[in-house]
Amino acid sequence: MKTLNRRHFGVAVAAAILLLATNARADDMEVHIDNFTFQPAELTVKTGTTVTWTNRDDIPHTIVSAGKFRSKALDTDNTFSFTFTTAGDYKYFCSLHPHMTGLIKVE
Amino acid sequence: MSGHDHGDDGVSRRKVLECMTWAGTGVLWTITGGVPRSLGIVDSAMAADAPGMTFLQISDSHVGFDKPANPNALGTLEEAVNKINAMPAKPSFMIHTGDITHLSKAAEFDNAERIISQTKLDVHYVPGEHDFLDEEVKFYRDRYGRGTKGQGWYSFDAGGVHFIGLVNVVDLKAGGLGNLGAEQLEWLEDDLRGKSKSTPIVLFAHIPLWTVYPQWGWGTEDGARALEYVKGFGSVTVLNGHIHQVMQKVEGNVTFHTARSTAFPQPAPGAAPSPGPMKVEDARLRSMLGVASVNFKQGDQRLAIIDTPLQG
16 A cells, blocks of 8 residues: 655645535535425536435425436425536426426536 | 214204305305306205205315324314215215325325225225325326326216316426326317217316416416317316315306315415415314315206315
């Protein structure tokens, strides 16, 4: 096994911390469902971001983006996550209550 | 109509009138040849007294729902069934306009069946969106899909009336409302072909076929197409659920009616931030849940719908 000298180790740690920090920020995007509404309804994220939806209603909802992703029915407090690896606009809706629509813009 | 008196033989005129306060806790109306008649005939049109065919509509049982708006939806379904069993005149059959279960779980379907079967009535179901949540939509289809077309639509005749059960909870489009789809509409047109225009028609589906409140998705995108096909018939009745409250209107020969839920009430259109379950005081809950009974008298094409709350 190759050993790292002190300087290289320091650089590696710094890089890892930076990477973690970047990931933590990118991973942290959330959309809440309250009162049959996606909040925020429109969200702009960087490529590689994971978005997590949480249903806070007493009625199940789904998150569906045609041809891109489709959650199961989320009961109260259930979540669904999707990682956006490609830039673009992702329109989505609740297939049970189609008047509920949202948009994730991935840059 | 009082919830503590299941042995009540029928409903007195006074009680019905008491229930006709604005909340619509008990509503009776009737039409003759498409013309709405006064409520003064309430006595003679009561399902219990009237000859002719009576059937029941039950809706939105949401078995499995246990949130604050009603922690025991199975219990209130059972109360509804007890009320049905206590009716002095046995109805011919029952229709269920969907959302039998809350989350399409096998156990929820089983519990619903266990309670509803205690009526010993034939039940004609159409699905609500809550009944189609399992990945393969297997549980509903296995139980209720036999002999149906497409996603579960069908028709049958009873008492000289042609009944058509429609499915408008599948393949909903972003930003849209309920959806029947081209295949079902084609089937409907075909199903009605050759029927005498004097045949009374009953259309039933989960989501209202008429536009109640599009902001909350309360309507059916292509519902107008279905209504176009039944336009020439002398008596058309459209029965829906989904909105968990009584609403009705008459348009020409077509009468529209939505039934209460047996599980939880929902707010009047626009009266709350969302159409979610409405939490009311425990004492009021049963006045906002219930079933509907529908009576047809042959000959005069008179139809009467009586909405009975679990507790007046």
